[in-house]
Every structure is written in structure tokens, then in C-alpha cells.
Amino acid sequence: MNLFEYVRPASIAEAVAAAGEPGSAYLGAGTNLLDLMKGGVSRPSRLIDLTHLPDLGRIETSPDGSTRIGALVKNSALAHDPDFAKRFPAVAEALLSGASAQLRNAATxxxxxxxxxxxxxxxxxxxxCNRREPGSGCDAIGGENRSHAVLGWSDHCIAVHPSDFCVPLAALGAIVEIEGADGRRKVPLTDFHRLPGDTPEKETVLEAGEMIVAVSLPAEAAAFAGHQRYLKVRERTSYAFALASAAAALRIENGTILEARIALGGVATKPWRSQAAEAVLTGAAPGREAFEKAAEAAFAEARPSGDNAYKIxxxxxxxxxxxxxxxxxxPExxxxxxxxxFASETGAKAHV
Amino acid sequence: MSDTIETPSGAMPASRTRFGSNSGQPMTRRDGVLKVTGGATFAADNHPEGMLHAVYAAATISRGRVTSLNVDAARAHPGVVEVLTPANRPPLAIDPDTKPYPFAFRTEVLQDDTVRYAGQPIALVVAETLESATEAARLLSPTYDASPARIDFDTVEPFDPQAVGVGSPPTAEKGDVEAGLAQASHRVDARYETPGQYHNAMEPHAIVATWDGDRLTLDTPNQAIVMSTGSFGAWFGIPAENVTIRSPFLGGGFGSKAIIVGPQILTILAAKMLGRPVKLALRRDQMYGPVGHRGATRQEFRLGVDADGHLTALDHLTTAVTSTFEDFIEPASNASHDLYATPALSSRHKAVRLDIGTPGPMRAPGEASGSAALESAIDEAALVAGLDPLEFRLRNYAETDPASGKPFSAKALRECYAEGAERFGWSKRPLEPRQMRDEAGRLVGWGMGTALFPASMFQANATATLRADGTALVETAGADMGQGAWTALHQIAADGLGLDIGSVEFRSGHSGLPDGGIAGGSGHTATAGNALHAAGTDVIAKLADLATNDENSPLFGAGNVGVEARDGRLYRADDPDRSQSYGEILARAGLAEIEGAGQGGRDPASAEERAMFSHGAVFAEVTIDPDLGQIRVTRLVGAFAAGRIVNPRLATSQLYGGMIWGIGFALHEEAVHDKRSGRIMNANLAEYRVPVNADVPAMDVILVDEHDPHVNPLGIKGVGEIGITGTVGAIANAIWHATGVRFRRFPINIVDLLEGAAAR
Incomplete structure (x- = not known):
């Protein structure tokens, strides 16, 4: 680990000012960043510790009916918030399928x-790795790439975005609130992460010094609460990233799908909402035929980036x-x- | 008296034990509370005054030479004290490319600039802090003259090894295999693959080395504490008695902590060079290279079966991987020696050399990978014979050892089959595959495997001292790797003395004590336990001598009828009303204490006459989502016969552990090398997958009663490794039963299931 400066700002404004220096990185729980620093993968010269900032740890309902989640809310706190889990059950399910209990208790x-x-x-x-060291190449291409992307990849990077949480967020139209030197702005989650293209090192739309202060789910997203799930296929039952995952949310009335939301995880270079698949379902009767058509649409553009054709x-x-x-x-x-x-339909007896 | 476990940081209160019960009782771990409260001192918890931190730089190529190291940059980093490279490494007393002591492996101690595998230490940085040493090691920025990595098993020409495992012959033949195959009604010809697997003990290899003149103290986890004093000493030209090893607890060993490896030697050397204690703890990724692993295998079977379902021949050919500079050949074919009756048996081994770290013993070396393939092949043979897999195994039940023809010292395998099958509900199993579904429509399959492991013993010594207050001290340098030696050995020792465990102090885990032998080969409890028991009975014999010759003792003259020792008193064997306490006997004799000594080891005559094994039967249920390829082991039942069970709670726990390793072997564990660089790309616990709790829904262990009068005086066999054997095959066979597709490459994963379903 390189020597670095440690800064503990007292306010968001101080944090943003401190992060203006090149080589700065924000520190939340550090569940990912500290590992990368120990491995020499990330080498920030200044860490700005956000964990002592006030007001970023709340889950609140805004006057417009949207749900606003502070950037420092812990994964497990959010998943276990009864009101949140009732309104956005697939988000809670995705959170609880990620990492391990210990990591979820820390991660923000x-x-x-x-x-x-x-x-x-x-x-x-x-x-x-072009993502770590721009212009150096991509050894994943032609290497061990069974778990790599089949959507959104480029000749410069075929790496998968690992998040479970972001998948239902993408499906439900989440908005990312960002604060920077020029004030606050809002970006849809589906636009927050960038495709690798020929600049895979630029992973998000954040500009230097900008920080995430909250993620919001719009009021209309709660209308899907009765029909939403997250499914994740992985190589062990817990503490493994997805080989393929998906979030689905439906509004069904009188035997017809009025509106569908679908996003994919584990297969793409960013959280991947499929509006093509959603369009197939709008107005359709729920059933195997419609679902398989939607699945085809979701992967219409997919192509293997290596030994991963099975992922399609x-x-x-x-x-x-x-x-x-x-x-x-x-499920109730x-x-x-x-x-x-293996999650049973009722939630009962899945784990003896 | 205090009930304590000696640790390097001083005596700590042990967890409360249950009293009034010794061997055979399910006592909880004496060290349990220490462990869950952080009170147990592991090697890396030691921080002697003035200690420095060492970190080694690891090669990132698999073959070639280091052409430069930026030593100046590393030295200039704040906090750095020394950088060891081949250019300045002080001399060692022995050549690291020789094997001067038992269980020696050739290793890397900066003897030259050659790189033999990725992950090999190429320099050692010593600094005031761990962070400083880590960063300075990175600043060395090595450059290389690299040759192409030879990493692909199937592209390398095999050779015939001189020996397999630790000195076993590479081939064994009995009868005429070709004739047996020729006369068979059915044949199975199948090839299985097992991957490289890594021990991944929770506690990484760690060492704190402290010199005092020519005396060396090591805090390091070790599975053979006393033997290792000589081995460590040999590197530095000092006698064994100058080396002290403190190893009260190991956070898992699994075979990898029985062998002395380069990073330990370099740390000791640095401590000597700098005159300060030095600590090194391997990072998780550094556990994939210099500290051994289970070598990958390819195993080819030819089985002949007659019309009645009896084997006519069994041919097992293993090709195993080893490094370019040392031989450790996974002796997988030996798993076929001692299990199924056959008139013709052939086991052979070949090996290939790759640019990898040398494999080594890893929990059930040979037995685990051999059993995985053998039990799959036997299942395939049952299928071609049209028989239920259990019925097929019973028809081929070996009444005498197939390889040697010797009688078994004891063999309750038939009982294991029966009790396990009953508990599992095996009789309801449909013969054909793909017949069972759960309520959600998922495929369900049942499979089984036979478990087998040799009842090994080593040599151990122990002492017992009975004190005037009626308490006792027992001592042997045993190794608690988490298996429960602190508890089980203590129980046995107390029985030898006829005392409640609470009156017996047990010292272990320190090389200054009598040699407790090796905690390996599932033989530690049998070996050290018999030594401790014998030490106790030696004390009792001396005590009985005093009492029966003391005319004022109620036991006077009982020499011929004998005495019995229990609860701190000697009783006349023929009259329980006549007794005397140990304290009274010592007081009357005017003695402060009585010392006794004992040894544990196999009786050579007995070993010559009989084949000695633990046996078991494992039954597995898997549930498979047929569309998504997701597999789950939904039930495991294992029935094991392993002689006298000293502590049923700990033995069951050991067997659970072995069976969970079986799940990992069957479904998860595999080191993945980049074929171009040779580097292992999943050298971490996130991507080298071992089973997690959620992968282990329901386990059931049955301890089948077995009295073995021949293995050793106490009739103890081992339970440390047998749980893996049988389990892997049982799971693979259950997957076949669920899907109708036979998978012959381990681990069996989602992609296999998807492709297998597509090919059906």
C-alpha cells in the first residue's frame, strides 16, 4: 500500500473541496477500495473519509413520494428496513444476495x-488492463474469461459490472444525486455508469471531486411492489458474484402486463436495463411464451467475448x-x- | 488446580470442561472459549520487543530469470531496514535443492535468480511496519527474462515417477488384469479429471523468529513440532535442542503446515542478519505457490464386471502433476488398493512436470482424488451391471485386503452401509436416473460412495507426573489444528491416570515437551493418545508397587490380584472396599511426585499381520435446477467406523469438516491458471470457492461402533481425513442420478450442467 494522506471532512462541501486534488479518492466502508489498495490496484494519494459526514445515513420519503436513500446507508440496513423492503422487495432481495453478511453490514x-x-x-x-492502466491492453481477452461480459463490451474491456443492488435500481428507474464543486445534479442510474468503449478507465459520469450523496427511487416505482423479484445464478449459494442475474418488475391488471421493467446483472459491462425486453411485455399476457420472447429481446445484441457463450x-x-x-x-x-x-415460492423451508 | 492452556503469552484460563467424564464423552473444546473470545494466541499474534515485519516479493512469471530488482527504490522507502535478494542473501548451512532431513521439500530461499513458478519468492523486504514492507516489496519492480509457461497438463509428456506420495511405490499389481478384462461381461473405461486445489487454512502460514545467540525461538504453526526443530536447525547449522517451536494453536493445517518452506527460512535468516525478531505472515494470494497444494490428476479406469456383478479386474492409472524441480505425485491410484474385491488389480502412476509450485500432502492426499474417481467408476460399473450401487458394492465387498491379501484388523463397513442407507432412506431409490423431482419440479438424485482411510500411526512420547495433592501433569508436544487435540488427548491422558480430567493439567504445543509425533495422516490421536495413556499407566504401576508393598496400606499384598485406578484412588481388584487415595500413597512413601513415561506407535508384528483402515459410507442427495444448472447438495449422510471414538462431538465435527471438503471438491474448488502467464487468477477466497454455510443444508454423521483390538492398545483409528473420501463420489453419483449425465471432470459446475443437459 502506498503512503497516502487521510482527510476527514466535516461537511459535504469540505469533502468536495478536498477531493478536487488529483489522486483523491472517497472512502466509504472501504470494503472494495481498501482491498484494491492493499493489492496495489488502486493507489490514491489522498483518502477522503466520508463516514463521519452527517445526514447521509437516512432513508426518507420525499414530498414527491420518491424514496431517497443516503449514500452512507449500509446495505444491510436498507435491505432490512421493513418499509423499504415492502415497497422495493427486489432491491432488498438483490442486496441480500450480495457479498456476505459481514460485508453487507459495512458496505454503503x-x-x-x-x-x-x-x-x-x-x-x-x-x-x-485498460481499466486499471489505460492503453496497456486487456489480458482478459484470450484469457480466463468464462465470467466476462456478453453485452456492452468493447475490444478494450470485457469486464462485468459486479453489483447486484444496481440491477433492480436500473430496472426501477433510480436516480443518482451527485454533489460537486458546481452544485448538485441528478443522473439516472442507467446513465451513471459508462460503457467501456475505448476509455474503460472512465467508469462513471462523475467528474473530478464529485460525490454521490443519495440514490432515489421515484414514486411510481413502488407501483411494482406486488410483482418484483431478483434472481441470481452463481457458483456457490452465497458469497459469489452472479454468472447471470436479472431483476423483473411487473404491473399486472386483469391478466395483462401494463408495464414491465427488466434489468440484467453479471452479463454486461454496466447495470443493464433492457427496454427492448420491457416493450415485448407491455400489453402481453403473463406466461411462458411472452417471457421467453422478452428474454430473446434482452439478449438480442449479446455476443460472446471469450469462453462465455453459455451466458447468453x-x-x-x-x-x-x-x-x-x-x-x-x-413473496410475503x-x-x-x-x-x-432454490428460494422457495413461499420463502419457507428453503434452508433446513 | 488451575485448568490452563499454556500459550506463548502466558497461561490463560481454558474454557470450562464437563467433569466426571473422559474418553467416550462428548466434551466441548477446552480451547473453545479462548478461540471465540480472541484469547487464543496464534503465531502472528506474537509481537516481541523490537520486532520487524517481512514481506516477500513474488515472481509474476512462471519460468525464467529475474533480470533486475530496484533495490535502491525499496531501500529508500521510509521504514525499510533491509532487502534480501540473491545478491546479498547470507549463506545457509544446507543446499535448498537437497533433501537433508525427513519430509524435506526443495524450496526457494533466494539461492539464485531462477524463477520456477509464479508466486515464488524473489526478494524479501524487512521494515519497521507491515505497510512499509509491503510497499517496498512493490517498489522492487522486477524485470524478467521469461520463457513460455508450461502450464497445460494435457500438452506435456508424462514420465514414470520413482515414488508417489511420501515414498510409496508407484505401481502395484495383483493377478492378470488383461485376462480379467477379457473375460468380463461388462466393461467400464472412463477417464476422470481433478483440478489443482489449495489448502486455504484460515490462518495463513506465519512465523515470528527470535534469535538469542545461537538459540532460536519460533512462533509458527506446525504439525510436527519436535521433528521440525531439527529441520529448522539444519538450515542454520544449529542442533535441534537450540530450536524452540511454540505452536499452541494452528488455524488449520491440512498437511501444508507439516512441511518447512522457503518463506519461513528467509524470515529466520533475516532475524539472524538484523539481530531483531522478524515476523512474516503470508498474504492470502501467497498461499497459492510456495506452501504446497493438491496436485491435479487425470485418472483412467478399466473395470471388468462379470454377469453376476463381480469385478473381474480393476486397473487404475493416475497421471498427476508435479513441479519442475521436486516430486510430489498425488498417489491417487492407491485409493483402489484396499476397497473392492477383485481377482486382478493394477494401480499405476505417471506424472507431468509443469511450471507450478510443488504439490504436497493436502487432507487425504491421494485418497481424496483417488476416491472421487474410483467411486464414480464403481457407480458406472454398477450401472452397466444393472445393479443398485449399494448392492454392487456389497457384491464386491472385500473380506480381506485386496492388495495385500491380509485380514483387516477390524472392518465394520457392512454396518456403515446398512446404518447409513437406513438413515438416508436409500431403499426407496429408483434404479434409473431422472426419476425424482421436488415440489418445484427440480431434479433430485441420490448417490453414494464408500469412504476409506488408512489407520496410520507415527511415534510419540509422553510423560505423566502425579503430584502429592493427587493432581497430575501430562506432557506431549501435540498439535491442535482445530481438530480438538487439546481436548481429546487430555481425555485419554486423564483415563491413563484414573483421574478426572479436571485434576490433570495438560501441556502441549511446545517443542520443549516430549515428542508428540506428527499431526497428520489422521494418526495424531492414536499416536499421541497411546503415548499419554501409557505414561499414565506407567505412573499407576509405580504407585501400585508402593501401595501393595506397604504393609500399612489397605492394598498391601494385592500384587497378585492387582489393583484398579479410578477417581484418584487405587482399588483392590477383588475388593472395592479396600482402596487408598493417590495422595495417601505418595505421602506414606514420602514422595512429592511420581513420574511415568509412555510411548505410542504401531506394533510392527501387528502391522505385518493385518491391514488397518477406517471405513465409511456416504449418501448424498442433490437437487438441480434443470434450466439454470444450479446444483445444491440437499442432504448428506455419512456412517463411519473408526475404532474407539475418544470424543464423539469432536469426531463428528471432524467428519462434518471432511464431508464439507467433499462438497467443495465435487462442486467448487479449482485453481484457475492463466494459460499464457501461468499465474493463478483466482488466488483469493472470493474466487477460489470453498463451500459456505448456505451450501451445506443438512448433514448427518453416524458413528458406527467398532472394536479394533489390533491397531493399537486403545483401539483408536483416525477421523481427520476419511470424511472427504466417499463424499465426492457420492455427490457426483447423485448428480448422475438426477440428470442421467455422467460428469467426469471436477469440480462439476453450472456450465457443465448446462452443456450436459444440452448434449443429452
């Missing part, structure tokens, strides 16, 4: 959006399944194995 909402890819070539400083078929099946799960209705209680294909 803002940090989740800012987490880096788990591409092993990004983490291995001896490998070429698997991803389609995940979409079709999560739609069926959402159509069946949100959180399943014992959140987001697992």
Missing part, C-alpha cells in the same frame, strides 16, 4: 455504485424465470436464500 449504498469490476486481470497488477443462453433462461417469479407475485416474506433458484 454509494460505495456499491462505485465498486470496481471483479475481473481477475483488473485485480492482478502484473496483467495488462443462461441469461435468457434467467430472464424468463425471473419474469415467471415476478408474475407469481412477490423474504426467501431464506434470497435471489437463489
Amino acid at each position: 449504498v454509494g460505495g456499491n455504485l462505485m465498486q470496481r469490476t471483479r475481473c481477475s486481470y483488473f485485480a492482478d497488477t502484473a496483467s495488462a 443462453e443462461l441469461g435468457k433462461r434467467v430472464v424468463a424465470r425471473v419474469l415467471a417469479m415476478a408474475a407469481a407475485g412477490t 416474506r423474504m426467501p431464506a436464500l434470497p435471489a437463489s433458484p
Whole structure:
């Protein structure tokens, strides 16, 4: 780990001012950043510790009916907030399917959006990685890339965005509140992360010194509460990133889907909302045929970036399944194995 | 008296034990409270005055030479005290490319600029803080003259090894395999693959080295404490008695902490060079290279089966990976020696050399990977014979050891099959695959495997001292790796003395004590336990001598009928009303204490006459989402017969642990190398997956009663490793039963399931 300066600002304004210096990085819980620093992957010269800032740890309902989540709210606190989990059950399910209990108790909402890819070539400083070191190349191409992206990748980067939380957020139209030297602005979550293109090192739209202060879910997102799920296929039952995941949210009336929201995780270079798949479902009758069509639409543009062609078929099946799960209705209680294909329909007896 | 566990930082109160019960009782861990409260002192918790921190730089190429190191940059970093490279590394007393002591492995101690595998230490930085040393190691920015990495198992020409495992012959033949195959009604020809796996003990290898003149004190986790004093001493030209090893607790060993490795030697060397204590603790990623692993294998079987479902021949050929500079050949074919009756048996090994760190013993070395393949192959043989897998195994039940023809010292495998099958509900299993679904429509399959592990023993010594107050001290340098040696050995020792465990102080985990042997080969409890028990009975014999010759003792003259020792008193064997307390006997004799000594080891005559094994049967249920390829082991039942069970709670826990390793072997664990660089790309606990709690829904262990009068005086076998064997095959066989597709490459993963379903 390199030597660095540690700054503990007392206000957001102080934080933003401190972060204007090149080489600065914001520190939340550090569940990702500190690991990267220990491995020499991230080498900030100044850490700005946000964890002592006031007012960023609240979950509140705004006058317009939207739900505003402070950037320092812990993953587990949000997932276990009864009111939040009732209004946005797929978000809670996604949170509880991520990382481990210990990490969820520490990790923050803002940090989740800012987490880096788990591409092993990004983490291995001896490998070429355009995301870590612009222009150095991409050793994931032609390497061990079974878990890499089939959507949104470029010849410069094929790494997957690892977040579970961001997937239902993308589906439900979440808004990211950002504060910088020029004041506050709002960006839809689907525009917050950038595609790698030929500048994979630019992962988000944040400008130098800008910080996330909150994430909001609009009032209309709560209308999907009765039919929303998150499904995650992974290589062990907990503490593993998704090979393929999806969030689905439906508004169903009189046997017709009025509106659908679908986003994908584990298969794309950013949290991936599929409006093409949503369009297929609008006005359709919920059922296998419609769900499989939507799945096809979601992956219409997908192509393997290496030994990962299986992800296209698997991803389609995940979409079709999560739609069926959402159509069946949100379970009254959180399943014992959140987001697992083994989460039982009722939430009972999934884990003996 | 105080019930304490000696640790390097002083005596700490042990957790409360349950009294009035010794061997056979399910006592809780004596060190349990220390462990869950952070009171247990592991090696890296030691911080002697003036201690420095060492971090080594690891090679990022797999083959070639280091052409430069920026030593100036590293030295200039604040806090750095010294940088060791091949250019300035002080001499060692032995050549690291020789094998001058038992269990020696050739290792890297900066002897030259050669790189033999990725992850090899190429320089050591010593600094005032860990952070300083870490950053300075990075600043070394090595450059290399790299050659292409030879990392692909299947592209390298195999050779015939001289030996496999630790000195075992590479081949064994009995009968005429070709003739057996020729006369078979059914054949199975199958090839299985197992990957490189890493021990991943929770506690990384750590060492704190402190010199005082030519005397060396090491705080380091070690599975063979006394033997290792000589090995460490050899590197520095000092006798074993000058080396003290303190190893009260190991945070898991699994075979990787029985072997002395380069990073330890370099740390000791740095401490000597700088005249200050030095600590080194490996980072998690550094556990993938210089400290051993389970080598990958390819295993080919040829099985012949006659019309009645009896084996006519069994041929098991393993090709195992080793490094370019040392041989440790996973002896997987040996798993076929001692299990199924067959008139013709052949086991053979070949090996390939890759640019990797040397493999080594890892929990059930040979047995685990051999059993994974053998139990799969046996299941395939049952299928071609049209028999239920349990029925097939019973038809091929070995009444004598197939390889040697010797009788078994004891073998309750039939009982294991019966009790395990009953508990699992095996009789309801449909013969055909794909017949069972759960309420959600997921595929369900049932499979089984036989578990087998040798009842090894080493050599151990112990002493017992009975004091005038009726309490006792027992001592042996045992190693508690988490398996519960602090508790189980203590129980046995108390029984030897006829005392309640609360009256017996147990000292262990320190090289100054009598040699407790090796905590390995599942033989520690048997070996050190018999030594401790014998030490106690030696004391009792001396005590009985005093009492029966003392004309004022109620036991006077009882020499011929004998005495019994229990609850701190000697009783006349034929008259329980005549007794005397230990304290009274000592007082009357005017003695402050009586000392006794004992040894543990296998009786050579007995070993010559009989084959000695623990046995078991494992039954697995898997549930599989057929569209998504997600697998879950929903039930595991294991029934094991392992002689006398000293502590059923700890033995069950050990067997759970082994079976969970079986889940990891079957479904999760695999080191993934980049084929171009040779580097392991998942050298961390997030991506090298071991099972988590959520992967282990329901486990059931049955301890099957077995009396073995031949293995050792106490009839103790081992339970440390057997749980892995049987389990891997049981899970693979259950996956076949669920899907109708046979997967022959471990671990079996989601992509396999998806592709297997597509190919069906």
C-alpha cells in the first residue's frame, strides 16, 4: 500500500473541496477500495473519509413520494428496513444476495455504485488492463474469461459490472444525486455508469471531486411492489458474484402486463436495463411464451467475448424465470436464500 | 488446580470442561472459549520487543530469470531496514535443492535468480511496519527474462515417477488384469479429471523468529513440532535442542503446515542478519505457490464386471502433476488398493512436470482424488451391471485386503452401509436416473460412495507426573489444528491416570515437551493418545508397587490380584472396599511426585499381520435446477467406523469438516491458471470457492461402533481425513442420478450442467 494522506471532512462541501486534488479518492466502508489498495490496484494519494459526514445515513420519503436513500446507508440496513423492503422487495432481495453478511453490514449504498469490476486481470497488477492502466491492453481477452461480459463490451474491456443492488435500481428507474464543486445534479442510474468503449478507465459520469450523496427511487416505482423479484445464478449459494442475474418488475391488471421493467446483472459491462425486453411485455399476457420472447429481446445484441457463450443462453433462461417469479407475485416474506433458484415460492423451508 | 492452556503469552484460563467424564464423552473444546473470545494466541499474534515485519516479493512469471530488482527504490522507502535478494542473501548451512532431513521439500530461499513458478519468492523486504514492507516489496519492480509457461497438463509428456506420495511405490499389481478384462461381461473405461486445489487454512502460514545467540525461538504453526526443530536447525547449522517451536494453536493445517518452506527460512535468516525478531505472515494470494497444494490428476479406469456383478479386474492409472524441480505425485491410484474385491488389480502412476509450485500432502492426499474417481467408476460399473450401487458394492465387498491379501484388523463397513442407507432412506431409490423431482419440479438424485482411510500411526512420547495433592501433569508436544487435540488427548491422558480430567493439567504445543509425533495422516490421536495413556499407566504401576508393598496400606499384598485406578484412588481388584487415595500413597512413601513415561506407535508384528483402515459410507442427495444448472447438495449422510471414538462431538465435527471438503471438491474448488502467464487468477477466497454455510443444508454423521483390538492398545483409528473420501463420489453419483449425465471432470459446475443437459 502506498503512503497516502487521510482527510476527514466535516461537511459535504469540505469533502468536495478536498477531493478536487488529483489522486483523491472517497472512502466509504472501504470494503472494495481498501482491498484494491492493499493489492496495489488502486493507489490514491489522498483518502477522503466520508463516514463521519452527517445526514447521509437516512432513508426518507420525499414530498414527491420518491424514496431517497443516503449514500452512507449500509446495505444491510436498507435491505432490512421493513418499509423499504415492502415497497422495493427486489432491491432488498438483490442486496441480500450480495457479498456476505459481514460485508453487507459495512458496505454503503454509494460505495456499491462505485465498486470496481471483479475481473481477475483488473485485480492482478502484473496483467495488462485498460481499466486499471489505460492503453496497456486487456489480458482478459484470450484469457480466463468464462465470467466476462456478453453485452456492452468493447475490444478494450470485457469486464462485468459486479453489483447486484444496481440491477433492480436500473430496472426501477433510480436516480443518482451527485454533489460537486458546481452544485448538485441528478443522473439516472442507467446513465451513471459508462460503457467501456475505448476509455474503460472512465467508469462513471462523475467528474473530478464529485460525490454521490443519495440514490432515489421515484414514486411510481413502488407501483411494482406486488410483482418484483431478483434472481441470481452463481457458483456457490452465497458469497459469489452472479454468472447471470436479472431483476423483473411487473404491473399486472386483469391478466395483462401494463408495464414491465427488466434489468440484467453479471452479463454486461454496466447495470443493464433492457427496454427492448420491457416493450415485448407491455400489453402481453403473463406466461411462458411472452417471457421467453422478452428474454430473446434482452439478449438480442449479446455476443460472446471469450469462453462465455453459455451466458447468453443462461441469461435468457434467467430472464424468463425471473419474469415467471415476478408474475407469481412477490413473496410475503423474504426467501431464506434470497435471489437463489432454490428460494422457495413461499420463502419457507428453503434452508433446513 | 488451575485448568490452563499454556500459550506463548502466558497461561490463560481454558474454557470450562464437563467433569466426571473422559474418553467416550462428548466434551466441548477446552480451547473453545479462548478461540471465540480472541484469547487464543496464534503465531502472528506474537509481537516481541523490537520486532520487524517481512514481506516477500513474488515472481509474476512462471519460468525464467529475474533480470533486475530496484533495490535502491525499496531501500529508500521510509521504514525499510533491509532487502534480501540473491545478491546479498547470507549463506545457509544446507543446499535448498537437497533433501537433508525427513519430509524435506526443495524450496526457494533466494539461492539464485531462477524463477520456477509464479508466486515464488524473489526478494524479501524487512521494515519497521507491515505497510512499509509491503510497499517496498512493490517498489522492487522486477524485470524478467521469461520463457513460455508450461502450464497445460494435457500438452506435456508424462514420465514414470520413482515414488508417489511420501515414498510409496508407484505401481502395484495383483493377478492378470488383461485376462480379467477379457473375460468380463461388462466393461467400464472412463477417464476422470481433478483440478489443482489449495489448502486455504484460515490462518495463513506465519512465523515470528527470535534469535538469542545461537538459540532460536519460533512462533509458527506446525504439525510436527519436535521433528521440525531439527529441520529448522539444519538450515542454520544449529542442533535441534537450540530450536524452540511454540505452536499452541494452528488455524488449520491440512498437511501444508507439516512441511518447512522457503518463506519461513528467509524470515529466520533475516532475524539472524538484523539481530531483531522478524515476523512474516503470508498474504492470502501467497498461499497459492510456495506452501504446497493438491496436485491435479487425470485418472483412467478399466473395470471388468462379470454377469453376476463381480469385478473381474480393476486397473487404475493416475497421471498427476508435479513441479519442475521436486516430486510430489498425488498417489491417487492407491485409493483402489484396499476397497473392492477383485481377482486382478493394477494401480499405476505417471506424472507431468509443469511450471507450478510443488504439490504436497493436502487432507487425504491421494485418497481424496483417488476416491472421487474410483467411486464414480464403481457407480458406472454398477450401472452397466444393472445393479443398485449399494448392492454392487456389497457384491464386491472385500473380506480381506485386496492388495495385500491380509485380514483387516477390524472392518465394520457392512454396518456403515446398512446404518447409513437406513438413515438416508436409500431403499426407496429408483434404479434409473431422472426419476425424482421436488415440489418445484427440480431434479433430485441420490448417490453414494464408500469412504476409506488408512489407520496410520507415527511415534510419540509422553510423560505423566502425579503430584502429592493427587493432581497430575501430562506432557506431549501435540498439535491442535482445530481438530480438538487439546481436548481429546487430555481425555485419554486423564483415563491413563484414573483421574478426572479436571485434576490433570495438560501441556502441549511446545517443542520443549516430549515428542508428540506428527499431526497428520489422521494418526495424531492414536499416536499421541497411546503415548499419554501409557505414561499414565506407567505412573499407576509405580504407585501400585508402593501401595501393595506397604504393609500399612489397605492394598498391601494385592500384587497378585492387582489393583484398579479410578477417581484418584487405587482399588483392590477383588475388593472395592479396600482402596487408598493417590495422595495417601505418595505421602506414606514420602514422595512429592511420581513420574511415568509412555510411548505410542504401531506394533510392527501387528502391522505385518493385518491391514488397518477406517471405513465409511456416504449418501448424498442433490437437487438441480434443470434450466439454470444450479446444483445444491440437499442432504448428506455419512456412517463411519473408526475404532474407539475418544470424543464423539469432536469426531463428528471432524467428519462434518471432511464431508464439507467433499462438497467443495465435487462442486467448487479449482485453481484457475492463466494459460499464457501461468499465474493463478483466482488466488483469493472470493474466487477460489470453498463451500459456505448456505451450501451445506443438512448433514448427518453416524458413528458406527467398532472394536479394533489390533491397531493399537486403545483401539483408536483416525477421523481427520476419511470424511472427504466417499463424499465426492457420492455427490457426483447423485448428480448422475438426477440428470442421467455422467460428469467426469471436477469440480462439476453450472456450465457443465448446462452443456450436459444440452448434449443429452
